[in-house]
Amino acid sequence: MCRATTDPGGPRRCSGDTRAAYRQSSHAVAVLEETESILKAVLAAEAAPAPLSSADGTSPGMPSAAAPPAPVKPKTVSFADKTTRVEDIRREIDDAIANLNTAEQWQDWLHFAGQFHHYSLQNQLLIRMQRPDATFVGGLKKVWNKKFNRSLVAGSKAIWVRAPKIVKKKHGDGTEEEVLTGWLDVPVYDVSDTTGPPLPKPPVVPYTRETGVAPPEMHTELEKQITAAGYTVERVELPENGPEAYTQDKPTKKVVVSTRYSDAHQAMALAHEWAHIHMGHMERHHEYHNGPGGQRPTMEVEAESVAYVIGRHFGLTPGGSAFSYIDGWANGDPKKVQQTADRVNKACKAIISKFPQATPAVAS
Structure with missing residues (x-):
């Protein structure tokens, strides 16, 4: 979300500049943190008693200071005990x-x-924590038996999600x-x-800033929604x-x-x-800054997250560094994380629901 040179208060740096700057800063911080860990390990080794040597002269008790820690993967949980299922689900969602x-x-x-954009945030998290490798889920009778x-398969374990209980209330x-x-x-x-x-396989479109072609309908469907909101779309070669x-x-x-990129x-x-x-970020442009009370980081996290989900919907596979700047963004505030995740999820659901719906594609 930017301002051009012709706008009051313009120009303003844009999403691409922001992401690039965040990636550079994140990389620099990662290098400094790794250097710090190495120095701490060296100092600790110098201060500690010399470890016993193995037969080949190496020190079996000394970890490799330069080896990065293994990434923490979400734990897999099960809600088999129906007597504690409600409390277990609530606790695990909070942790997630x-x-x-x-x-x-x-x-x-x-x-x-x-x-799973048609599911709520809590159900997405529940599916993720029970079956991290899930690709497409549904109820046994209505979805798998009747529709497909x-x-x-004998012995399969259920994935538990939460569904609203709705009753009809009659008025006088x-x-x-x-x-x-x-x-x-x-x-x-x-x-x-x-x-x-079998269900159809989804498209896979690897791309970079310089290479890759999106499915034509991605441009078409996005432009339809943008023009319906009262905006026009222009493509020009920016500097x-x-x-x-x-x-x-x-x-x-x-x-x-900009047409400068792929x-x-x-x-x-x-x-x-x-x-x-x-x-609604355009109506809150006065909050788009990094100063006290500024919401620029949150707005960028929201916009980039929605774009990521939309891209995945059309088969685009962005690189793993797309969210390097999110580390520490919420400052450990779970309420802020949940509010942003809810907003992202609702926006994705609203936008994707307007795309032409085909038979669900299942990742291999």
Whole structure:
């Protein structure tokens, strides 16, 4: 979300510049942290008694200071005990949300959000913690038996999700109202737990800023939603060190995408700018700064996260460094993480639900 040179207060740096700057800063911090860990290890080794040597003269008790720690993967849980299932689910969801403030966990969740965008945040987390390798889940009778003519593999374990319990309340004037009265624990199963006719494979479109072509419908469908919101889309070759894309609000209301980069990268930039518009960031442009009370980091996390999920929906596979700047972004505040994740999830669901719906594709 940027301001051009013609806008009041412009120009403003844009999403592409922000992501590049964050990646550079994150890399520099990682180098410093690794150097610090090495120095600490060396100092500790010098201060400690010399370890006993093995037969070949090496020191078996000394860890390699330069070896980075193994990435922490989300634990796999089970809710087999129905007597404690409600409490167990609530506790595990709270823990999962608290752990979303790292780049690895956030991007892993977004991967699930892309595959299960029609599910709520809590159900995405529940699927992720029970079956990290899940690709497409559904209820046994309505989805697998009836819709896809597939059968359950013997011995398969259910994935427990939560479904709203809705009752119809009749009024004196004869009208009815649907009222949420609680939640039900519902079993679903992954496609790998079933046998039968195969489901189609999703497209895979590797890309970089310089290479890669997005499916044409990605551009088309995003532009439809952008123009429906009252904006126009322009594609021009912006300066080499300029933004990848930017959005002007009043009076022109247009999204400008640089043609300097690959077709796929242009589609991702378009998704990023549409996310800013859709999530109401343009109406809050006065909050788009890094000073006290500024919401620029949160807005960028939201827009880039939505763009990532949209890209995955169309088969685009961005590199692993796309969210390197998220580490520490929420400062350990689980409430902030949950609010942002909820907003991202709702935006993804609203945007993707307007795309033409085909038969669900299942990752191999």
